[in-house]
Amino acid sequence: MNVRRHIEVSGIVQGVGFRPHVYRLARERALAGEISNTPSGVTIEVQGPQETIDDLTVMAKSGRTKCKPYMEMILIEFAKKHKHG
Secondary structure (H helix, E strand, O other), rough: EEEEEEEEEEOOOOOOHHHHHHHHHHHHHEEEEEEEOOOOOEEEEEEEEHHHHHHHHHHHHOOOOOOHHHEEEEEEEEEEEOOOH
């Protein structure tokens, strides 16, 4: 079953390669969603298997970007979505 997560990332995550890093990780894992800048950092909307999203979150937190020491990732919402068709 697919799930959908809304993740807020705050701190110094703009201009350091964080969005391309998360995008690449999501593509490698065949996840759907979007990532965008906000006034306080970055918002990630992602959908796919729960285990795969968990892996994406772990990898994004430990990524090889300059922002790692200055960021905080917060799971705002966790909602199960039924897979269609």
